[in-house]
Amino acid sequence: MENSKIAVGLDIGTTKIVAMIGRKNEYGKIEVLGIGKAKSLGVKRGVVSNITQTIQSIQQAIDEAEGVSGQKIEEVVVGIAGQHIRSLHHSDYITRNNPEEVIDEDDIANLVNQVHKLVMLPGEEIIHVLPQEFKVDSQPDIKEPIGMYGGRLEANFHVVVGQVSSIRNIGRCVKSAGLNLSDITLEPLASASAVLSQEEKEAGVALIDIGGGTTDLAIFKDGIIRHTAVIPFGGNVITEDIKEGCSIIEKQAELLKIKFGSAWPGENKETEIVSIPGLRGREPKEITLKNLSKIIHARVQEIIEHVYLEIKNYGHETQKGKLIAGIVLTGGGSQLQHLRQLVEYITGMDARIGFPNEHLAGDSDEKLSSPSYATAVGLLMEGLEKAPLIEEEIIQEVVKEVSEGEEVEIKTETQKISPEKAEKRKSFLERFKEGFKEFLDNAE
Structure with missing residues (x-):
């Protein structure tokens, strides 16, 4: 890419595909250079169902982002979600060969x-x-061993699992669109980076990302990811219910939901009516907002109850697992009127809407701070964290015969580290991601 500081986040969602290109400004905030958006036609509930259509949508979003930013996009950070994702907890240990030596990154990598x-x-x-707490010999609750x-050396792990075929299909679509995968991450983790503060992660928080096809959950406590889940319902099922319940077409149902939809039926009076144009010469339809919000309420309640069950499974009712910071709602579906109040009513937990504007530069376009762009901003942040060139300042000594009183000439210069040295410095997670990219490359 022309500028080594530039990164691209590619959010392959069920309703839209977003390509966001940006860089960090001098204040460490993200300056979005361009954004491309395309209707997602080949993705159902976060899973690629039509390769050709998905490739076309990715190319359309990338072309638009390139046109706006004037930058050529070659590498992208891609998010993975979908109903095939599940998580589990696992404990494992290794016995070290030499207890007299200190624990290093290689030991954690082995584990x-x-x-x-x-x-x-x-x-x-x-x-x-994702490692949680470590245990060294009999000493528990160690964050950094x-x-x-x-x-x-023992540890509890949060393991995220997905279908090989679904993951490979996403990799294939990205490669066929003429792009390289610079990184890959779980979408709820990307959204969490964009909308959650470190204080919330420490205190305990549940992030609910309501997308078009799925609702993603990520629970943090003591700054560590504790639980993730993907629920196969999202904003699209609400639209589908409105379409069926009011006997209208999908486009009208989506507009009704966005403009007049409410998750709280008590807010609307029976007399509030909206008129929908009839199809080709037919009479217009009249729909009461009370009925509309009843349809929405029923489906939203079902989604929230599914999520709340996952939060209960994590164990938030125990003293140790208490989520002091409550719930943060994000994603396109979180913009539904009175959703926050309904979530607080059902769960009894504090809730707020999460906007990704905290990490964006002050002069950014207002629409970028919408919750529907939270995942794309998170993926862009992930891409900017990794510097394309690994550089370090090294001291080179010019070897001389040093006699008494003779000065040694020392010069300092910046140069690229050898791949062997760089490999040692990489965290085990980065090494895994590289292995995963290799796995995708071999999937052709």
Whole structure:
């Protein structure tokens, strides 16, 4: 890419595909250079169902982003979601050969690699292995074991699993659109980066990302990801219910939901009526807003109850698992009127709407701070975290015969680190992501 500081986030959603290109300004905020949006025709509930249409939609979004920004896009950070994603908890340990040496990154990498060998169901692949607390010998609740002495290193892991075929299909679509995958991440984690503060993650928070085809959940506590889930319902099922309940076409149902929809039926009076134009010469239809909000309420309640069940499964009712920061709602579906009040009523937890504007530069377009762009902003942030060139300042000594009183000439210069050195510095998660990209490359 022309500027090494530029990154691109590609959000392949059920209703829309968004390509967001940006860079960090001098204040560390994200300056969005261009955004491209295309209707997502080949994706159902977060899973690619039509390769050709998905490739066309990706190309359309990329072309638009390139046109606006004037930059050539070659690499993208892609998010993975979909109803095939599930998570599980697993504990594992390794016995170290030499307890007299301190624990280093290689020990953690060995432990993570051991978890990767877990036997999954047929057709499933591990996407993320996220360590939670570590235990060194008999000392529990250690967040960072590197530098400690110990013979037995143990950890609890949050393991995210997905269908191999679904993951490969996304990789294939991106590659066929003429792009390289610079990174891949779980969409709820990307959304969390964009809308959650570090204080909320420490206190305990549940992020609910209501998209078109799926509702993603990510729970954080003590700054660590504790639970993730993907519920196969989203804004599209609400639109479908309005379409069926009011006997209108999908386009009208979507407009009704956005303009007049409310998740709280008590807000509307029986006398409030909206008129929908009839199809080709037919009489217009009159729909009461009371009935509209009843239809929406029923489906939204079902989605929230599914999410709340996952929060209960995590164990938020226990003293240790209490989510002090409550719930943060984001995604396109979170813009539904009175949704926050309904969530608070059903769960009994505080809720707020999450906007990604905290990380955006002050002069950014107002529409970019919409919750529907939270995932794209999160993916862009992920891309900007990784510098394309690994550079470091090294000290080179010019070797001389040093006699007494003779000065040694020392010069400092910046140069690229050798791949071997860079490999040692990479975290186990980065190494895994590289392995995963290789897995996608071999999937052709």
